[in-house]
Amino acid sequence: MTTDTFRIGLMFSSTGPYSSVAEPMLNGALLAVSEVNAAGEVRLDPVVVNPGGDLSRYAALSSQLLSSGIKQVVGCYTSSSRKEVIPAFEKYDGMLWYPSHYEGFESSDNVVYTGAAPNQHILPLIDFLMSSYGDRAFCVGSNYIWAWENNRILREMVTARGGTVLAERYLPVGETDFAKTIEAIILARPSFVFSSLIGVSGYSFIRRLRETCVARGIDQPAVMPVASCNLNELDLVDIGDGAMDGHISSSVYFSSLQTPESRAFVESYAKAYPDKPWASADAEASYIAVKLLAAAMSGAGGDEIGAVRRALADQRLAAPQGEVSVDAETMHLCLTPRIGRSRADASFDVIRQEPAPIRPDPYLVRFSATEAWGSPASRLRVVS
Structure with missing residues (x-):
């Protein structure tokens, strides 16, 4: 044959x-x-x-x-x-x-x-961030549709629940100068920083933010963690020693599974x-x-x-x-949403996950900004 x-x-x-x-x-x-x-x-x-x-x-x-x-x-x-x-x-x-x-x-x-799809990554992430850290968001993204649309969804969800989007900053793909953006973040003291930066821009931003916060005695992962829907293990390696840990990532897969x-x-x-x-x-x-x-x-x-x-x-x-x-x-x-927290060894601890795959909702037609993500049919469960 x-x-x-x-x-x-x-x-x-x-x-x-x-x-x-x-x-x-x-x-x-x-x-x-x-x-x-x-x-x-x-x-x-x-x-x-x-x-x-x-x-x-x-x-x-x-x-x-x-x-x-x-x-x-x-x-x-x-x-x-x-x-x-x-x-x-x-x-x-x-x-x-x-x-x-x-x-x-x-x-x-x-x-x-x-x-x-967005109901499988950004919705569970925002729900987790607002329930765990607070309702004041600062958004930083690469200047194209991925960041624009994710920030629009975040803005709608955060404001509908009484929160505030303090600022949105968009920079060219490949940009590595974040000095002014980082100063604005430290001045604003958000509950969390939502990053939709990609490639070298994302690595440079996280590294520089951590270095600046360490120099000023700020425990950045505890008081204003960086959260993302596009942060993975190889990204952590590129970020480098001293700044890999404490970031929040929403994904359907982590290699630590x-x-x-x-x-x-x-x-x-x-x-x-x-x-x-x-x-x-x-x-x-x-x-x-x-x-x-x-x-x-x-x-x-x-x-x-x-x-x-x-x-x-x-x-x-x-x-x-x-x-x-x-x-x-x-x-x-149909995919299974998960929330991970990064470690200093370039891996993630899976801290919450949906118990079963959920159906994609690319147009968010089943989405309500004021309800907890996945309610009433499904909710993320704490795994550690």
Whole structure:
């Protein structure tokens, strides 16, 4: 029996201002490709392209992949890049597998979203922060749609509950000069700092904030912790010694999860990439995307997007984060929200989590800003 081989695209900015995030995503995808090929039900032939973090290159590279006959592409990290390429996927009738948490408020028949939707990351985070630290928020973000939309959701939720958003600061992707922003934060003394900075900007901000607070005798993690929906293990390594601990992250996966699937993923990832062995939620999301894609193509008997979409609707996967399944209505995944607190050894303690996967709500149609997150059907539970 001959195993069918399918070319797929992998499009990640493994160089550029957010390469430290996108490179693990590419690694997770390639790890899944190797496991799929070893299993033998289908074979994947990956074609890797690198936009280098240059937004203007994404559409051209997408068209290049799709016009060559490739129908399925796993890729993009930023929402700006995703929105840049969707017209090409609609034109060529291809499928983008977008493996990143994102701000929601989008739907396309040509996109499968394998990262967390807003009700699976920002809503539980805000609920946790307001119940644990207070109701005065200071927002810092990279100047593009991810930060704009997350801060809009946060602003609506915080103000509806009687809290205050003290300020919002937006800086260019790649910016590392935060002196004025940090002074404004220290002067305002918020209950928490919500960061939607990406790449080197995020690492530099957290490091400089900690250094400034230490110099002034301020216990920053205790009195105004940094909280984020895009902070993971590899980010902590890049932040560096002395500033890794005490940050709050909302994610569907942390590599410290002690499930057989998580341990196997962490071990396989470290073996495949010994120079940067830290598995993360970003790597896991692209790993999941490739696994689900392969299963759907096997079920569809090909890579045509209509058949793949129909086959995908029945897919469930025992992923490193736990069981995930496809919500056929939205083409997002049912995922399990978790809250983690970072440690000085570049890992996270999972301090709260939802007891089961929750259905994605990308447009927040089931969202009430004044109710505790998940009520009444589900709530985060304390795990430590």
